[in-house]
Amino acid sequence: MQADGFSLYSLIGLETAADPAFVLDGTPVSRAEFSLKIDQTAAWLAAQGIGKGDVVAVWLVNRIEWVALLFAAARLGAVIAAVNTRYRSAEVAHLLKVSGARLMVMEAAFRAIDFAAILADVSRADVPALQRLAVVGADAISAQWPCVRFDAFDKACPPASLPHGGDVDLPVLLYTTSGTTKGPKLVAHSQRTLATHAASVAGALQLSPQRHSLLAMLPFCGTFGMTSLLAFIAAGATLHVLDAFEAEPALKMLSAHRITHVFGSDEMFRRILALTDAPRLFPHAEICGFAAFQPGWRELAADAEARGVPLFGLYGSSEVQALFSISRASDAFADRIEGGGWSMSPEAKVRVRDTETGELAAAGASGEIEISAPSRFLGYFNNPEATRDAITPDGFFRTGDIGHLRGDGSFVYETRAGDAMRLGGFLVAPGEIEDELKSCPGIADAQVVAVDLKGQARCVAFVISAAAPPPQDALTAHLRERLAGYKIPARIYVVDAFPVTDSANGVKIQRARLRAMAMERIAAE
Incomplete structure (x- = not known):
């Protein structure tokens, strides 16, 4: 079924959008250029034999090709499997096997990462579905698979007969996530779940095309980076993109450009702040959203606050998408930096279940967080048993996270349950x-x-x-x-x-x- 209001393509049609859409390594990409690159990439994928339901693995750093591949796959009804750029051979092989990817678009090498050498340790017998590789900026890099150069942007404008949208309720993007199982599970999202959440985030943050901009320093292969990317595309605001996070270029971009929003881990912000003793930083910053993964994050937040860097606690997961919730500027500082906050979507529901009694917990009582929202995933790709275990009979996702509700309607994330690290x-x-x-x-x-x-x-x-x-x-x-x-x-x-x-x-x-x-x-x- 086609419902353009819920397609990824519907996110790029805002008439008041700012130009350029992206600035990558100092190079601007206008919205017209981005739309053309999507069309070119869709035609290129079709020429590779990719169509409805086919899976394409993407093993790239943050570049315009990544974004164009996602939107082009959506147009064809194909599926993108996001490969973490920090993965090594066992993890890449697992993802390729579970996803059944027919084609992988990849880097040959990037800085200290030799992608070709990593792939050389993957046995073709272990990933029988993979038919060929497409390499950005290089030709043949593998003796095991046929290789082509990813040259979509060099091609002429494609014919108008290509599909345009696909079924918005079928899988279009697979993230990897780990629970307590042997290998990463693949979290399936549709155009509808991605597009509606992007619009919710843009609305909740009241993003303005002309006033706001994002420093995209998180990897697009994860929900944290992809969700923020799609939200700012939906808002029509400009994205300044780092191909991979490094503290020094991030600091320069935050200082040199009118960046209003940036999202990252506590460790990312810690590294950025360590580079300078300046008492007042990033005068244009409105929201620096962070997820706390390391000890000492409260001390980090206090230091950042004293130096004019407003940190906001976030909550999210691959299953309900990153930026699922955020604290508010009106919150007391101690509450504002806590993970959790208010859901971006007004339709989202959060409840907490007592892990001992199995009953729903009252405000203030800790238990497992359960979520029902338009941003909720379709299920674990090719893993119906894990999907059944993760969803309650009434449709809530069992997050495996421990937290509690506040009396004002917000919630607090406390810790991860179980064995996952x-x-x-x-x-x-x-x-x-x-x-x-x-x-x-x-x-x-x-x-x-x-x-x-x-x-x-x-x-x-x-x-x-x-x-x-x-x-x-x-x-x-x-x-x-x-x-x-x-x-x-x-x-x-x-x-x-x-x-x-x-x-x-x-x-x-x-x-x-x-x-x-x-x-x-x-x-x-």
Whole structure:
């Protein structure tokens, strides 16, 4: 069904929109140019045999090609699978296998990341659906797959007969997310869920095309970066884009341009503020929205406030999209910096369920946050069982997050429930790292926990050896070839057995005891 008001394409038709639409590495892209690039990319994808329901993996840094691919896929009814640029071979292989991607558009290399070398460690037999690669700025980079150059923007204007919109309720974008399962799940969103949430964010923040602009410093491959991108496209405001976050260029852009909005992690803002002693920063900034992943975020927020950087607490997830909620300028400072706040959409509903009794909790009582909203995902791609487990009978998403309601209608995010770890700003399942450790010769079993190490969330591994265990350097080197850097354990300890508890439901690993053991050993060092 076609409903243009809910299509991604409907976001770019604002008559009062500012020009340029984007500024990438100092190069402006007008709205007319952006629209042309979408058309060119749609024609290029169609020439590659991509049509309705086909999945295209996108493994790119922040560039105009990324955005054009998403809008072009929506036009054709195809699906984009977003590949985290920090992924390594095991993670890339998992995403390609689960998504069934036929084509992957990718970088050849970017700064210290050799994408081609990472892909070389992916076996073609493990990802049978992948037919070819399209490389930005390079030709053949792989001996395993046919390669073409991504040259969509060099092509002539496409014929008018191409499809225009697709079904707004079918999947169009897949994010990766980890819970407590072995590998990342793929969170499916439609044009409707993306476009309606983008419009809600633009409306809730009262974004003006001529008065507001965004510094896009978060990766487009994640919901945090993509949601803010789409919201400012919907508002018709200009986006200044960093291809990948670095504190120094971010500081320069915030200082040199009339940037009014920027979103990021607490660590991003910490790095930016550390570069300067200036007492008053970013005079045009209205909202600096942040998600707190590291210890000491309250102290960071106080320092930022004293220097004229207004931090606002946020809440979101891949399943309900980032910027799901935000605090308000009228809130007291201590409340404004808390994660949570008020939902961007007036149609969203938030409730809290007591994890012990299963009953809905009253205001002030902590429990699991459940959400019903137009921004809610369609489900986990090709994983109906996980989808059923995540959705209540009446349609609320079980977030796995702990928080409480306030009496004024807002809510507060407190912590993540369960075993999932927040590392490097990403939610990581221990099983991802544990399985890679157990694949090493000499390792019989492994457990991974997160700890606070010098103010940063890091993971520590405990392993049981089957024979003479390999040196820690060898284990670490193996993991670095397979996993993103933020998943590499800071320490790997060999133990005879894991602490366990016998219960009616079986033997359970005492993960709290493992965390305590990790901190004790680190302190002893």
